[in-house]
Amino acid sequence: MAAEISTAQTSSAAVDVIVMVLRRLFFSAVGLGILFALWWFGGWLLESNPATMSFADFGPFPTIDAVPYMVQSGTLLDASQASGYRLGIGLLLAIVTGIPVGILMGRSKVFRKLSNTPFQFLRMVSPLSWEPIAVIAMPTWDQAIIFLISMAAVWPVAFATAAGLAKLDRAWFKVARNLGASWWDILKEIILPAIAFDVMTGIRLALGVAWIVIVPAEFLGITSGLGYTIQDSRENLMYGDLAVTILAIGIIGFLMDGICLALIKRFSWHRN
Amino acid sequence: MSRSGVQISVQDLTHRYSSRGPVTFDQVNLESKPGEVLAIIGRSGCGKSTLLHIMAGLLAPTSGSIRLNNIEVKEPSPKWVMMFQAPHLFPWMQVSQNVGIGLKFANFAEDKIRERVEKTIKLVDLEEFAESNVQDLSGGQQQRVALARSLVMEPEMLLLDEPFSALDAFTRASLQKDVRSIAKSMGINLVIVTHSIDEAVLMADRAVIMAGSPGKIKEEIMVELPEERTAQDPEVQKIRGHLMETFRQASTATH
Numbered sequence: 173m174a175a176e177i178s179t180a181q182t183s184s185a186a187v188d189v190i191v192m193v194l195r196r197l198f199f200s201a202v203g204l205g206i207l208f209a210l211w212w213f214g215g216w217l218l219e220s221n222p223a224t225m226s227f228a229d230f231g232p233f234p235t236i237d238a239v240p241y242m243v244q245s246g247t248l249l250d251a252s253q254a255s256g257y258r259l260g261i262g263l264l265l266a267i268v269t270g271i272p273v274g275i276l277m278g279r280s281k282v283f284r285k286l287s288n289t290p291f292q293f294l295r296m297v298s299p300l301s302w303e304p305i306a307v308i309a310m311p312t313w314d315q316a317i318i319f320l321i322s323m324a325a326v327w328p329v330a331f332a333t334a335a336g337l338a339k340l341d342r343a344w345f346k347v348a349r350n351l352g353a354s355w356w357d358i359l360k361e362i363i364l365p366a367i368a369f370d371v372m373t374g375i376r377l378a379l380g381v382a383w384i385v386i387v388p389a390e391f392l393g394i395t396s397g398l399g400y401t402i403q404d405s406r407e408n409l410m411y412g413d414l415a416v417t418i419l420a421i422g423i424i425g426f427l428m429d430g431i432c433l434a435l436i437k438r439f440s441w442h443r444n
Numbered sequence: 445m446s447r448s449g450v451q452i453s454v455q456d457l458t459h460r461y462s463s464r465g466p467v468t469f470d471q472v473n474l475e476s477k478p479g480e481v482l483a484i485i486g487r488s489g490c491g492k493s494t495l496l497h498i499m500a501g502l503l504a505p506t507s508g509s510i511r512l513n514n515i516e517v518k519e520p521s522p523k524w525v526m527m528f529q530a531p532h533l534f535p536w537m538q539v540s541q542n543v544g545i546g547l548k549f550a551n552f553a554e555d556k557i558r559e560r561v562e563k564t565i566k567l568v569d570l571e572e573f574a575e576s577n578v579q580d581l582s583g584g585q586q587q588r589v590a591l592a593r594s595l596v597m598e599p600e601m602l603l604l605d606e607p608f609s610a611l612d613a614f615t616r617a618s619l620q621k622d623v624r625s626i627a628k629s630m631g632i633n634l635v636i637v638t639h640s641i642d643e644a645v646l647m648a649d650r651a652v653i654m655a656g657s658p659g660k661i662k663e664e665i666m667v668e669l670p671e672e673r674t675a676q677d678p679e680v681q682k683i684r685g686h687l688m689e690t691f692r693q694a695s696t697a698t699h
Contacts, residue, residue, distance in 0.1 A: 180458040275582060341532060343528065343530065344532060344534060346502060346528075346532075347528070347532045348545075348549070349502065349520050350500060350502060350520050350526050351522065351525065351546035351548040351549055351593070351597065352520060352521060352522045352523060352546060352549050352550055352597075354549070357548075357549045361545065361548065361549070362534065365534075365536050365537075366534075366536065368536075427542075441535050441536035441577075441579075442535075444578050
């Protein structure tokens with residue numbers, strides 16, 4: 173009898189999960205459908221007005237027509253790889269810098285007091301406004317773009333790390349010391365696992381900011397990347413190619429955000 | 445593990461939190477025999493928790509010393525471990541990982557950690573929860589994990605800072621009994637700080653009363669009772685009454 177009840181409860185839970193996933197998929201599909209309809213309507217408006225007719229390739233159907241060329245010629249892949257490389261290095265530098273800085277902010281009152289005003293000031297400076305300085309300071313355009321991405325991405329990582337540390341139960345450090353932990357043990361076994369969720373949330377925010385910054389950052393000085401492809405397509409009046417690139421930026425960003433969300437779930441130890 | 449415990453000597457211990465701050469306690473002297481369970485009773489603010497933190501090496505005394513068989517306590521060590529009022533478990537870890545964390549800090553080999561953790565989890569009756577996340581356990585079970593985390597280090601002295609005060613009466617009674625019997629079987633000296641006279645009588649071999657500001661040891665009372673003791677035993681009630689009266693006199697004398 174108990175086994176039957178348990179089996180029935182398991183089946184009921186599985187049905188609930190399936191219903192929840194289907195409902196979520198349904199709403200996503202409907203939302204995308206509405207977006208596609210608005211896009212089509214915008215394209216139709218452009219096409220129906222003689223003054224804007226030349227921009228009609230922004231519409232969904234010319235864009236879909238442009239996809240095979242963009243894929244088969246390797247334009248999309250090359251551009252994505254170039255942007256991905258810059259994003260990866262820039263984000264890595266932001267993480268490598270942001271986490272220790274955030275830990276210092278969270279652990280040292282003096283450092284927190286010293287750094288709060290200058291960091292808040294720097295955080296509010298648009299990352300793109302560093303571009304002239306980056307171009308002068310860095311030997312290559314690639315490095316200048318990587319610098320801009322790092323400048324954009326470092327603050328979410330640092331502040332999220334510091335916020336994660338501020339939430340930690342101070343007694344954990346006392347317990348760890350009581351059990352003979354060294355400072356390295358405390359960092360490795362207590363601090364990093366405890367703040368992993370907040371750090372990943374910061375990385376997710378940083379990725380979003382960096383992905384937004386990379387496109388305008390690639391508008392100047394270089395001949396590769398998604399930003400460059402947009403600029404190049406615009407100058408050559410290839411609006412279909414431009415729209416495909418925008419579509420690719422959205423899809424790649426969406427996938428990267430999904431990976432970050434999965435990692436956040438993986439590292440989260442919080443109940444509810 | 446079967447040992448007979450250590451001789452604990454607290455000599456002329458004085459503490460103040462800052463050079464201009466008030467003295468927390470003054471010239472405290474204590475001796476505890478090997479394997480003894482010593483209870484320190486006192487009102488809030490008399491410095492008993494601070495005393496325990498110094499005994500664990502988590503705080504430095506202003507003057508005086510603590511020795512375990514002539515080894516001076518100067519910093520935390522797996523040989524003297526403290527169990528706190530709240531379990532303070534690491535919530536991202538399973539029960540077994542929480543229990544074994546101290547051994548990991550001490551660089552024990554993986555198989556040795558597994559062996560000791562299994563044995564200790566069994567000792568505190570948590571075998572079926574070994575792989576559970578600690579957030580899924582009740583308050584009493586979490587405190588058992590904290591106890592196992594301390595016991596797994598096989599300390600010579602276990603310091604308990606009101607560890608059962610947040611638990612319900614049944615869980616508290618069961619843990620009081622278990623902690624005493626485990627400590628006796630492992631030859632661990634127990635030092636319990638509590639403001640519960642019942643707890644002191646049920647767990648201790650000897651109780652000291654701390655009172656005043658700055659705190660001082662006012663009285664020492666032997667708790668000569670059989671191992672099996674309950675709050676209803678006439679002998680327990682008699683010592684409880686005596687302890688209560690002494691505590692009242694010590695407290696009023698300092699007010």
